[in-house]
Amino acid sequence: MPWMDYEFQVIGSNILGRGEPSIPSPMVRTQQSAPTVAPSGLGGGGGDHNELIVTWTPMAREYQNGDGFGYILAFRKKGMSLWSEVGIPYVEASRHVYYNESLMPYTPFEVKIKAFNRRGEGPFSQTVVVHSAEEEPTVGPSSINATALSAFEIQVSWECVHLLNTNGIIRGYEIRYWRQHEIEAAADRVRTSGLELTARVSGLRPSTRYHVAVLAYNSAGTGPPSPRIFVTTRKPPPNRPPGNVSWKTEGSVVVMRWDPVVAMHNESAVLGYKVLYKHNHETALKLVDKTKSSVTLPLPNDSGYVVLEIRSWGEGGDGPAHEIIVSQDPGTAMMVQKDASSHLSPLYLHTGLVLFFRALLSDL
Numbered sequence: 001m002p003w004m005d006y007e008f009q010v011i012g013s014n015i016l017g018r019g020e021p022s023i024p025s026p027m028v029r030t031q032q033s034a035p036t037v038a039p040s041g042l043g044g045g046g047g048d049h050n051e052l053i054v055t056w057t058p059m060a061r062e063y064q065n066g067d068g069f070g071y072i073l074a075f076r077k078k079g080m081s082l083w084s085e086v087g088i089p090y091v092e093a094s095r096h097v098y099y100n101e102s103l104m105p106y107t108p109f110e111v112k113i114k115a116f117n118r119r120g121e122g123p124f125s126q127t128v129v130v131h132s133a134e135e136e137p138t139v140g141p142s143s144i145n146a147t148a149l150s151a152f153e154i155q156v157s158w159e160c161v162h163l164l165n166t167n168g169i170i171r172g173y174e175i176r177y178w179r180q181h182e183i184e185a186a187a188d189r190v191r192t193s194g195l196e197l198t199a200r201v202s203g204l205r206p207s208t209r210y211h212v213a214v215l216a217y218n219s220a221g222t223g224p225p226s227p228r229i230f231v232t233t234r235k236p237p238p239n240r241p242p243g244n245v246s247w248k249t250e251g252s253v254v255v256m257r258w259d260p261v262v263a264m265h266n267e268s269a270v271l272g273y274k275v276l277y278k279h280n281h282e283t284a285l286k287l288v289d290k291t292k293s294s295v296t297l298p299l300p301n302d303s304g305y306v307v308l309e310i311r312s313w314g315e316g317g318d319g320p321a322h323e324i325i326v327s328q329d330p331g332t333a334m335m336v337q338k339d340a341s342s343h344l345s346p347l348y349l350h351t352g353l354v355l356f357f358r359a360l361l362s363d364l
Contacts, residue, residue, distance in 0.1 A: 002033040002065040032066030035059075035115040035122030039071060042113055042125050044095070046219060047133040052098040054111050054130055058091065066117035078108040078129060087116075105135035105167040105220075134168025137161055137216040137223030141173065144214055146231035150317035151206035151268065154231050157198040161216040161223070168218040175199055176225065180209040191217070206236035206316065207266070234316045235268040241322035242273065242293075242310050249299060254308070254326050257294040261312040261319065268316030276309040276321075299326070 006028050009021040041057030054073060070089035073096050076082060088096060111130045115122045141158040148154050156175050172194055178187035192199050204210065209232045213225040242258035249255075256275065263269050273288040279300050288295050300306060305327040312319040 001062060002030055003067075004062065005029050032117065032119045034120030035063065035065050035069075035117060037063055037115075038123050038125035039113050039115055040125070042111060042128050044111070044130040045133075047097065049105070049133055049135055050099055050101050050103045052100075052103065052107075052109055052130065052132040053095060054098070054113075055095045056113055058094050059115055064091070064115070064117060065122075066119045068116075068118035070116055071113055072116055072121065073111070073113050074124070075109050075111045075130075078110050103132050105133060106169075107132040131168075134218050134220040136221040137166050137168075137170065137218060139165040139216075140224045140226035141214045141216060142226065144212065144226045144229050146210075146212045146229055148231055148234050149200070150315070151234045151236040152204050152317055153200055153202040154204060154210070154212075154233065155198060155200050156212055156214065158214045158226065160195065160197060165223075166216070166218065168220060170195065170216050171218050172196075172216075173199070174215045174217055174222055175201060176213045176215065177201055177204075177210050179205070180211065180230075184211070184213075187211075187213075204233050206233055208233050235266060237314055237316040237319040238263050238267045238270065238312055239320065241320045242312060243322075245310065245322045245324065247308075247324060247326060249326065252299050252301070253296050254299055254306070255294060255296050256308060256310065256324070258310060258322070260290070260293055263314070268314045270312045270319075271314040272312075274309075274311050274313050274318065276307075278307040278309075279305075 008025040008028075009023070011021045012019040037059075039056045039059050041055070043056070044052070044054040047053040052075070054075065056071070059069075068089075069091045070087060071093060072085055072087055074083045074085045075098065076084060086096065086098075108129050108131050110127050112124045112127045114124045139161055141161055143159040144156070145158070146154050146156045158173065161170060172192040173196075175190045175192075176184070176187040177190075178184060190199060190201055209230055211228045212231055213228045215222045215225050217223065238261050240261060242261055244259040245256065246258070247254055247256045261270050270290050272290045273292075275286045275288055275295050275297070277284045277286065277297050286295060286297070297306075297308065305325055308324045308326060309321040311321040
């Protein structure tokens with residue numbers, strides 16, 4: 001190979017084997033020649049306003065073929081005929097920044113690169129397309145809509161920002177929301193990734209009026225906000241689990257009964273009940289109309305136990321659960337009532353330590 005250092009040793013051999021190698025010869029360097037391969041890893045993008053950043057992988061010593069090594073970078077706006085070239089006389093160089101105040105954001109450039117040394121220039125790499133730096137979107141999303149899903153969650157939707165106003169590639173949208181008496185600077189923020197045009201915002205306060213605005217963002221930052229809208233979360237669900245829960249086993253089933261939950265004036269109306277049945281990592285959810293106050297569920301065939309949860313639900317969300325653990329052991333069952341202040345997902349079960357109270361299972 002050109003411009004490489006070699007040393008030589010001689011080893012004698014005959015039918016009995018090989019001898020010891022000789023002392024190495026003095027180091028010999030081959031002649032220099034122009035590079036024969038192009039740099040790899042050509043790409044780029046990003047940077048500040050009015051910049052085009054081009055990057056590549058520095059060439060290893062064995063491919064430089066001589067001293068006085070550097071790079072020649074050629075670039076042009078896509079669709080133009082003339083190339084601009086710049087010499088970069090640094091072996092370890094891996095990027096070049098082209099700055100032009102008239103450079104529009106996210107302009108596509110065709111870029112290629114080659115290496116040179118004292119003996120000449122190598123071949124150009126394949127041409128790639130690199131964009132100049134992005135700038136923030138210039139307009140906000142339109143047609144913003146927000147709907148209260150419960151006392152603690154809303155759904156926000158919007159129309160996308162037109163491609164001509166993006167100044168780059170839209171990475172997603174940012175939802176800002178703040179309570180009516182707060183200033184926008186105190187807004188909480190949720191970001192989406194990708195081009196989804198709807199998102200849910202949770203962790204809100206019941207019966208609370210919120211401002212909502214949506215912004216598009218790209219790698220340069222966020223654009224201006226959309227016109228703000230208002231949404232009011234629903235009343236909270238009743239903070240009491242169903243009362244006077246009773247149960248009895250009848251062969252292969254268990255029958256649960258309870259007193260209906262009555263909502264107060266500052267709580268959302270009860271639309272029905274959710275009964276969760278869980279056994280051996282199998283979960284089933286049964287919805288019960290608010291006009292009913294009992295349900296029949298199967299018991300396992302083995303001697304294990306089932307976990308039963310019952311809670312009210314309505315427009316404000318799910319209320320706290322009344323939890324029962326029923327065993328197939330003759331004459332016994334266990335019951336746990338959760339704290340009425342806890343609001344759990346209808347498919348959520350505690351897996352930590354729980355204190356159970358054993359009680360006699362009586363006929364109802």
